[in-house]
Amino acid sequence: MFTSPYPDVEIPETSLYEYLFGGIAEEDLDRVAIVDGTSGATTTYRELVGRIDALAGWLAGQGVGPGTVVGILCPNVPAFPVVFHGILRAGAVATTVNSLYTAEEVSRQLTDAGATWLFTISPFLDRAEPAAAEAGIAAEHLVVLDGGPSPSGAAHPSLGEALAAGLPAPDVRVDPHAVAVLPYSSGTSGTPKGVMLSQYNLVANVAQGKPLLEVTDQDVLLAVLPFFHIYGLTMLVNGAFLSRARLVTMPKFDLAEFLRIVQDERCTYLFVAPPIAVALAKHPLVDQFDLSSVRVVFSGAAPLDEGLGQAVAARLGCIMTQGYGMTEMSPASHIMPPALAGQLPTSSVGFTVPNTECKLLDPATDEEIPVPAPGEGTGVSAPGQLLVRGPQNMIGYLNRPDATAATVDPDGFLRTGDIATVTSEGVVTVVDRLKELIKYKGYQIAPAELEAVLLAHPQIADAAVIGVRADDGEEVPKAFVVPQPGVVVGEGLSAEDVMEFVAEHVAPFKKVRVVEFVEAIPKSSSGKILRRELRAAERA
Structure with missing residues (x-):
């Protein structure tokens, strides 16, 4: 086994809210905590903590507490940290949902997580409303952060209304070792699973x-x-x-x-x-x-x-x-x-x-x-x-x-x-x-190593590598290549050019043996190459 060269740190048995904000100094409260990059609007630490407390108070008043699962379908906006920490401050469980999910995928996660509430923004309501309904979440439990109108005409509470209620944060006893957050794994190696x-x-x-x-x-x-x-x-x-x-x-x-x-x-x-x-x-x-x-x-x-x-x-x-x-x-x-x-x-x-x-x-x-x-x-x-x-x-x-x-x-x-x-x-x-290791004639080849070589080519904007079966049944590396803007495939860059470039930088057994030019490489929202999609397309 091996460990860190850094000394162990103290990990208090406390809530995340208490750890982050419990000992905040007076001089830090008026520091800017969040800036809306789009508008430039700012939120101070004093305002942030106040909103977290107010939302936790409102949620508690609605019966949300330990054991309640609350979904968040929301992009990176200043309200997101308020909602996330407000849920945990109330003692409830937050399940964060991929903003790119379809209504069906949102519904599947909410159902699997057992969510009974959902926070979202009005531009997402076309997916959030049917997903919430399918998961059995009532309209009054679907909170629209920006208070925008619903496509269905349904009445939903807004974050502004929740904060304006002015209810004090609940005195809830949080078990720091109980489930508090339910993100879902990316699914790059199977069906997404709730991570407790x-x-x-x-x-x-x-x-x-x-x-x-x-x-x-x-x-x-x-x-x-x-x-x-x-x-x-x-x-x-x-x-x-x-x-x-x-x-x-x-x-x-x-x-x-x-x-x-x-x-x-x-x-x-x-x-x-x-x-x-x-x-x-x-x-x-x-x-x-x-x-x-x-x-x-x-x-x-x-x-x-x-x-x-x-x-x-x-x-x-x-x-x-x-x-x-x-x-x-x-x-x-x-x-x-x-x-x-x-x-x-x-x-x-x-x-x-x-x-x-x-x-x-x-x-x-x-x-x-x-x-x-x-x-x-x-x-x-x-x-x-x-x-x-x-x-x-x-x-x-x-x-x-x-x-x-x-x-x-x-x-x-x-x-x-x-x-x-x-x-x-x-x-x-x-x-x-x-x-994802490619096995070629007994050798193991790492796709990431070949992708790094490909990205060093000045005429290649992006690339991904997977293993495919050759005519002899052997697994060989195949490169999917996105040319730089303005590069003409076949003139400025060819499959032979790509293979020769890689061959100059790797051992013979690692050479790319098949090249396909594509417009984009499929990736997850966190930036991981979705090689399973490339493999699925190969099998189709």
């Missing part, structure tokens, strides 16, 4: 991340990563509030608007996924904005390769770092500290967070892989499946004891399904997904 997280899990992960992320009260964090995803919720919302930083919301990604907000709000710390990192490294629009305020760009949700990370750092003149986690781990288990970014490979995810134990298992035998001793060989372990045990690990999957048992072993180690290596100093690098 406690308030203690969230408190733990915010506490674990603080010494490594190095966010201060002088930082301005741009929140483009969705709050419904645990990455955005823990790292951005809760992480910013703990440090008394300023959080700038952005409801959806648009590169020009993203760059404008960074420039106008003087954002200092950007949390992104690799697709945004690709744009920052390659898109010509970046040069039209003043991004000199940015000191750190932190990437998560999918592996970031060395070349891409260095390209972003060089272009923006900032520190490029990344981390690793899963919804099931609240989410962070590994973080590269900005202060050490220049000393560690940009492709690594840094160190294990405090209070956490890890081990690597051989993918074929499940035997534990030893961590190399200092000065031993290359100083890097053999690749193996990463297992993690710590206070941030989920309680389990909702109503899925079989899936829980398959993911968490009897000793409490969570099988991540990701292949990683570790150095003698404890630096971890994620190689690829266990189930």
Whole structure:
């Protein structure tokens, strides 16, 4: 096993609200907590805490409390943190719903989670109303944050009405180890499952991340990563509030608007996924904005390769770092500290967070892989499946004891399904997904490695790699390639060009052997390549 080089942190047995706001200093209350990136409107910490308390009071008055499950279908707007923390402050359970879901998908999650309330915005009512009705949620339990009109003409309460009621926050006894949040796993490896997280899990992960992320009260964090995803919720919302930083919301990604907000709000710390990192490294629009305020760009949700990370750092003149986690781990288990970014490979995810134990298992035998001793060989372990045990690990999957048992072993180690290596100093690098490794003539090929090579090509804007069956039955790497704007396929860039470029940078067995040019690579809302969709299209 290996652990963090950082000392363990104190994790109090308390509610998330108490941990973040219970000891807030008087001088911090009038600091700006949230900025609406679209309008520039601000919310102070005093206003934020007051609204959370008021919403919790109103919910309690409606009978919402421990055991009640409340859905949130909402983009990144300033009201989202108020609703999320208001639900938890009332002792209830919040289930965050993907903003891109169809009405059928929303209904499925609400039903599976047992939700009896739903918060949304009026532009989403065309999906929220039928989804709520299908899930058995009454019209008076569907709260429209902006108070906009309903397409059906139904009367719904608004957030403004709830806050105006002026009811005091309830004196509710919260069990920090009970289920408090029900995000759903991305579904990249099967049907989405409700991940049961406690308030203690969230408190733990915010506490674990603080010494490594190095966010201060002088930082301005741009929140483009969705709050419904645990990455955005823990790292951005809760992480910013703990440090008394300023959080700038952005409801959806648009590169020009993203760059404008960074420039106008003087954002200092950007949390992104690799697709945004690709744009920052390659898109010509970046040069039209003043991004000199940015000191750190932190990437998560999918592996970031060395070349891409260095390209972003060089272009923006900032520190490029990344981390690793899963919804099931609240989410962070590994973080590269900005202060050490220049000393560690940009492709690594840094160190294990405090209070956490890890081990690597051989993918074929499940035997534990030893961590190399200092000065031993290359100083890097053999690749193996990463297992993690710590206070941030989920309680389990909702109503899925079989899936829980398959993911968490009897000793409490969570099988991540990701292949990683570790150095003698404890630096971890994620190689690829266990189930996505391509097996060619006995060799294992990581799609992420080939994707990193492809993205280094100046005429390639984006790429994904999967394994496909050749005529001889052998599995070979196939690349899906999105050309840069203006590049003509067959003239400026051909399949042969792509294959030759990759062949120059990898061992012969890793060569890309099939190329298909596409308009876009399918990705989840958190930025993960949806290779299952590419595989499904291949089989069709």
